[in-house]
Amino acid sequence: MAKTYYDPADLRKFGKITEWNEELGTKFFDYYNSVFEEGHLSAREKSLIALAVAHTIQCPYCIDAYTGDGLQRGITKEEMMESLHVAGAIRGGASLVHGVQMMNKVNKLEM
Amino acid sequence: MLSKSLKRRESELANTKRQLEILSNGIFQDGELPKFNDKIAESQQFPLKANLLEILQINVGYMCNQVCEHCHVDAGPDRKEIMTRETMLQCLEVIKKTGAHTLDLTGGAPEMNPNFRWFVEEAAKAGIKDFIVRSNLTIIRANKKYHDLPEFFKKHNIHVVSSMPHWTRGKTDKQRGDGVFDKSIQALKDLNAVGYGIPDSPLKLDLVYNPSGAFLPGDQASLEKEFKKALLEDFNIQFHNLFAITNLPISRFLDYLIASENYEDYMYQLVDAFNPAAVANVMCTNTLSVSWDGYLYDCDFNQMLNLKVNSKVKHIKDYNEALLTGRTVVTSQHCYGCTAGAGSSCQGVVA
Numbered sequence: 001m002a003k004t005y006y007d008p009a010d011l012r013k014f015g016k017i018t019e020w021n022e023e024l025g026t027k028f029f030d031y032y033n034s035v036f037e038e039g040h041l042s043a044r045e046k047s048l049i050a051l052a053v054a055h056t057i058q059c060p061y062c063i064d065a066y067t068g069d070g071l072q073r074g075i076t077k078e079e080m081m082e083s084l085h086v087a088g089a090i091r092g093g094a095s096l097v098h099g100v101q102m103m104n105k106v107n108k109l110e111m
Numbered sequence: 112m113l114s115k116s117l118k119r120r121e122s123e124l125a126n127t128k129r130q131l132e133i134l135s136n137g138i139f140q141d142g143e144l145p146k147f148n149d150k151i152a153e154s155q156q157f158p159l160k161a162n163l164l165e166i167l168q169i170n171v172g173y174m175c176n177q178v179c180e181h182c183h184v185d186a187g188p189d190r191k192e193i194m195t196r197e198t199m200l201q202c203l204e205v206i207k208k209t210g211a212h213t214l215d216l217t218g219g220a221p222e223m224n225p226n227f228r229w230f231v232e233e234a235a236k237a238g239i240k241d242f243i244v245r246s247n248l249t250i251i252r253a254n255k256k257y258h259d260l261p262e263f264f265k266k267h268n269i270h271v272v273s274s275m276p277h278w279t280r281g282k283t284d285k286q287r288g289d290g291v292f293d294k295s296i297q298a299l300k301d302l303n304a305v306g307y308g309i310p311d312s313p314l315k316l317d318l319v320y321n322p323s324g325a326f327l328p329g330d331q332a333s334l335e336k337e338f339k340k341a342l343l344e345d346f347n348i349q350f351h352n353l354f355a356i357t358n359l360p361i362s363r364f365l366d367y368l369i370a371s372e373n374y375e376d377y378m379y380q381l382v383d384a385f386n387p388a389a390v391a392n393v394m395c396t397n398t399l400s401v402s403w404d405g406y407l408y409d410c411d412f413n414q415m416l417n418l419k420v421n422s423k424v425k426h427i428k429d430y431n432e433a434l435l436t437g438r439t440v441v442t443s444q445h446c447y448g449c450t451a452g453a454g455s456s457c458q459g460v461v462a
Contacts, residue, residue, distance in 0.1 A: 074338075
């Protein structure tokens with residue numbers, strides 16, 4: 001067993017998950033590849049969404065993959081950082097919006 | 112930012128034998144990654160053969176006004192290798208008799224060769240269908256004596272192919288040097304002003320995009336769309352096509368990969384992206400590269416690794432189409448750069 005949970009070299013082996021369940025693995029990668037094709041959203045926009053989501057779910061493989069993908073697409077570091085702030089704002093907002101619940105509770109309980 | 116070539120710095124990578132050792136050792140020696148010839152053999156494409164010549168690429172010298180970090184030529188102001196008029200005359204003999212449809216002048220900054228204009232004037236008389244000059248753009252603004260280059264190019268119906276690593280200042284200057292972006296923008300405006308790059312204009316202006324780091328180029332058509340939109344909106348600049356070219360792991364780019372500890376990951380990227388369909392159209396199958404001193408190579412990259420053609424004919428003065436056609440292309444692991452993804456050549460993607 002590896003001494004660490006994450007190894008950057010494992011990212012290249014992602015496709016191997018198909019070996020232990022070909023049907024579902026293939027379905028997943030077909031779906032995955034379709035998702036990132038040009039559609040109503042451009043592949044470029046989808047790459048930035050993926051980067052922001054990768055940081056939200058804190059997946060090191062995804063961060064590695066979509067930082068590289070962004071560079072290949074010519075996405076600038078400024079654009080990447082802005083997309084992360086969208087993730088950060090939603091994450092922070094998700095905590096703070098519950099503040100209303102806290103305020104409601106305080107208002108109900110306090111005399 | 113770099114100011115001197117590897118050669119001037121007496122770097123061990125200025126030695127082409129050392130570069131070839133690196134490209135065959137380590138991950139390729141211990142079998143972690145397959146060697147290029149073994150890889151193409153898997154798809155029955157070994158050995159790679161050169162077909163009839165279509166593109167004659169002539170490197171008129173390694174001198175350049177820029178010292179770009181990724182330069183595979185190791186070009187710069189300190190490089191003194193310049194093609195003489197005598198060698199140019201030998202090239203002209205071949206240009207006159209070859210059936211090649213494209214003549215491609217490169218460098219360094221080809222315009223810095225003192226015989227550049229004479230050579231262009233003489234070569235243009237041969238009436239080759241597509242006459243390319245690879246211009247780094249900034250040379251046009253580098254000195255007053257170059258300011259009229261757009262008019263000169265126009266007069267001889269030159270197809271201008273220019274480097275532009277990004278549509279933003281930051282990324283461009285990081286790869287090519289401070290101030291390069293602004294000078295390039297001005298040069299593109301100068302070229303547009305005489306009719307280059309305008310839709311439907313016969314004066315062809317194409318841009319070359321190289322990634323500014325240890326990653327592969329993205330989809331050429333998408334990048335072209337981004338470049339066109341940004342350059343038009345921000346600077347009212349137009350151009351025809353974008354060629355996305357992969358950086359090959361040689362010379363200064365190899366030096367950068369090793370120094371930044373990206374070498375192995377980059378080679379993995381190239382090998383993982385290997386595309387057998389790109390092999391059939393790699394440029395060495397229809398190109399011949401001539402060095403400043405007249406020697407012949409399968410491509411400009413092999414020229415920089417001093418891998419001369421595998422033929423009895425090794426010099427332009429002895430040019431013999433029958434002997435050169437069908438020769439086996441000389442390869443090493445840098446060749447993975449031309450077969451990754453959609454493939455890469457001096458004319459962009461190949462698959």
